[in-house]
Amino acid sequence: MHFLEDARTVKILVPVKRVIDANIRVRVKPDRSGVDTDNVKMAMNPFCEIAVEEALRIKEAGDAGEVILFSAGPSRFQETIRTGLAMGADRGVHIHTDEPLEPLVVAKMIAAVAEKEGADLVILGKQSIDGDNNQTGQMLAAIMGRPLGSYISEIKKNEDGFAITREIDAGLEKLQITSPAVVTTDLRLNEPRYASLPNIMKAKKKPIEALTPEDIGVQVSHRMEILKVVEPPAREAGVMVSGAGELVDKLKNEAKVI
Amino acid sequence: MSDETKVLVIAEHDNAALYPGTLNTVTAGVAIGAPVDVLVAGHGIGEIAAACAAVAGVARVLVADHEIYAHPSTEEVAALVVANGGDYTHILAPASTFGKALIPYAAALRDLQSISDISEVVSADTFVRPIYAGNALATVRCADPVKMITVRTTAFDAAAAQGGGASVENIPAAAATGQVQFVEQALSASERPELTSARVVVSGGRGLQSGDNFTMLEQLADRLGGAVGASRAAVDAGFVPNDYQVGQTGKVVAPDLYLAVGISGAIQHLAGMKDSKCIVAINNDEEAPIFQVADYSWNEDLFAAVPALLAELEK
Incomplete structure (x- = not known):
C-alpha cells in the first residue's frame, strides 16, 4: 500500500459533530417542532471524540502524518472543530451552512472533502447522540466506493490495509479491509484524552478552512420532513418493596410476569 | 396501505x-x-x-x-x-x-x-x-x-x-468489490434466549463489582427462563462481553420483565429498556435514577437481595 512507504504523507480525516452534551436531559419544544437547543450546553458528539482520539493515536504511532477535522453546520460548529484541535488534530475544514443537514448530504460533503484532501482513512463516530441515525459512515463508504469497517473496537494497520474488529450483536467480528478505507467507532475503541491547557492555547492558532457547500459542489437537499417531535409517554415510578417474598408475590399476582 | x-x-x-x-x-x-x-x-x-x-x-x-x-x-x-x-x-x-x-x-x-x-x-x-x-x-x-x-x-x-x-x-450472487475479507467471529455462546427477544431480561451494572458475580444473575435468568444483559459500565469494566450491552448505543430490549441489578439508570441505559412491560430495580442507592422508572424498587444491597430472590423463587 502506498501509504506504508511514507507514513508522513498519510492523511486521516475525522468528521466531528456538535450535539447537546450527553449529560443534559433534553426538552421537547412546546410547539412540537423539535428539541430545545437554546442556552443548552453543547459538546462534541462522544463517538466523534473517540474517532479523533483514534486518529491521534495512529498519527502518534507514526502511521499517519496529518489529522484533519471536518464539520458542517452553523459558524459555532467551529468551536467543536477547535475542541478537536485542542486534543491534538492539525487543522480543520468547516462547511458553513445554516440549513438542517441530513446524513446523506453530510456524507456527500465528507466525500468531497476527503477527495479534495486525498484522505487515506476517514474515521467517524458510529452515530450522533442527537439524531441517533447511525448512517453517515456507511453512506460515505458507499459513495466513495471504499471498504467499510463499522462499529470498530480495534484497528491495526498492516501491509494489506487495516485489520479491524467490529462489535456486532452476537459478539465480535474480525475483518481485513483494504486502504483507503472508512471506519466508524464503537464505544470501546479507546478512551479519549482531555485537552491540556497548552494544547488549548495552541489550538487557537491552528487553521480552520471555511468553505460553503457550493465550494465543494454539494447541494443541500431535504428528503426528510419532521412533522412533529413529542415526548415519549412518561413512565411513572412504581412502589418500593422490602423483601424477596413481597417482590415475588407482586411479580406473580400483580404484574403477572412470572 | x-x-x-x-x-x-x-x-x-x-x-x-x-x-x-x-x-x-x-x-x-x-x-x-x-x-x-x-x-x-x-x-x-x-x-x-x-x-x-x-x-x-x-x-x-x-x-x-x-x-x-x-x-x-x-x-x-x-x-x-x-x-x-x-x-x-x-x-x-x-x-x-x-x-x-x-x-x-x-x-x-x-x-x-x-x-x-x-x-x-x-x-x-x-x-x-x-x-x-x-x-x-x-x-x-x-x-x-x-x-x-x-x-x-x-x-x-x-x-x-x-x-x-x-x-x-x-437469485444469483451480485458482484462484490473484494475490499473486505472476513477473518473470524468470536461469538458469545449461550443456551439462554437471545437478549432482544427474551421474555425476561436480568441485567447487571457496575454494582456487580466483577464478572464472576454475574453468575448470580445467570442463575436468576435461568430460573426465570430469561437472558442476561448489562449496562455500559459493566461492559466497559470488562465484567461481560460487548454483546450484553443494553442502551442507546447497545441493544434495545422490551421484555415482559426487566430486572435491573446494581444499575444506577443513566439516560443512555434507560433508552434501551424503558419500554419493558415491568421493570424491577435492585439497588443499594436510594437516589438511583432507575427507581424513577421501575415498577418495583427494592432498595437493598444486591449481594443480599439476589440470593434471597433466588431462594424465594425456589420455594
Whole structure:
C-alpha cells in the first residue's frame, strides 16, 4: 500500500459533530417542532471524540502524518472543530451552512472533502447522540466506493490495509479491509484524552478552512420532513418493596410476569 | 396501505437459524403494505429460506445461497439488495448491527436518504422514530421514491412463524468489490434466549463489582427462563462481553420483565429498556435514577437481595 512507504504523507480525516452534551436531559419544544437547543450546553458528539482520539493515536504511532477535522453546520460548529484541535488534530475544514443537514448530504460533503484532501482513512463516530441515525459512515463508504469497517473496537494497520474488529450483536467480528478505507467507532475503541491547557492555547492558532457547500459542489437537499417531535409517554415510578417474598408475590399476582 | 406499495424485508440469520427480529420486521412491512417479499443471503440456507417462506404475510422469498455469503460483508449484501431491489417501494431490515450497517449503505448507493429505527408506521411515507436516546419521538415524512428503513423490532409484534406459503426463488450472487475479507467471529455462546427477544431480561451494572458475580444473575435468568444483559459500565469494566450491552448505543430490549441489578439508570441505559412491560430495580442507592422508572424498587444491597430472590423463587 502506498501509504506504508511514507507514513508522513498519510492523511486521516475525522468528521466531528456538535450535539447537546450527553449529560443534559433534553426538552421537547412546546410547539412540537423539535428539541430545545437554546442556552443548552453543547459538546462534541462522544463517538466523534473517540474517532479523533483514534486518529491521534495512529498519527502518534507514526502511521499517519496529518489529522484533519471536518464539520458542517452553523459558524459555532467551529468551536467543536477547535475542541478537536485542542486534543491534538492539525487543522480543520468547516462547511458553513445554516440549513438542517441530513446524513446523506453530510456524507456527500465528507466525500468531497476527503477527495479534495486525498484522505487515506476517514474515521467517524458510529452515530450522533442527537439524531441517533447511525448512517453517515456507511453512506460515505458507499459513495466513495471504499471498504467499510463499522462499529470498530480495534484497528491495526498492516501491509494489506487495516485489520479491524467490529462489535456486532452476537459478539465480535474480525475483518481485513483494504486502504483507503472508512471506519466508524464503537464505544470501546479507546478512551479519549482531555485537552491540556497548552494544547488549548495552541489550538487557537491552528487553521480552520471555511468553505460553503457550493465550494465543494454539494447541494443541500431535504428528503426528510419532521412533522412533529413529542415526548415519549412518561413512565411513572412504581412502589418500593422490602423483601424477596413481597417482590415475588407482586411479580406473580400483580404484574403477572412470572 | 396502498396498492402501489411493494415491500422487501432483508432477513437476518447466522446460516443456522432465522433471527427472530426478522419476524418483527415483516410485521412492520405488512403495516406499510402487505404482502411482503423477503430476501435472504447466506450459505447452506435451505432451511432458513423455508422458514422465511412459512412466515405469515410473506409472498415471495428471494434466496441467494452461495459460498461467498457464508459471512457476507455489508458491501456484499448491499450489492445484492441493489441488484434485486429495483421493483420495491420499501426495503426494510431489523435495526440490528446487521441492518443498521446495511440499509444506509444500500440507500447511499441509490442516492436515497434512509430512515433509522422506526417504532411506528403512520403511513407509507411517514414513520415515528426515537431520537435523543428515546427522550423524544419524531414523526418524519420521507419524500424519496424508495424508503430504506431499519425497524426497532421491540416496537412491532413478531409475525406468525407458521401459516404462510410463500414461493421460493433463487437469485444469483451480485458482484462484490473484494475490499473486505472476513477473518473470524468470536461469538458469545449461550443456551439462554437471545437478549432482544427474551421474555425476561436480568441485567447487571457496575454494582456487580466483577464478572464472576454475574453468575448470580445467570442463575436468576435461568430460573426465570430469561437472558442476561448489562449496562455500559459493566461492559466497559470488562465484567461481560460487548454483546450484553443494553442502551442507546447497545441493544434495545422490551421484555415482559426487566430486572435491573446494581444499575444506577443513566439516560443512555434507560433508552434501551424503558419500554419493558415491568421493570424491577435492585439497588443499594436510594437516589438511583432507575427507581424513577421501575415498577418495583427494592432498595437493598444486591449481594443480599439476589440470593434471597433466588431462594424465594425456589420455594
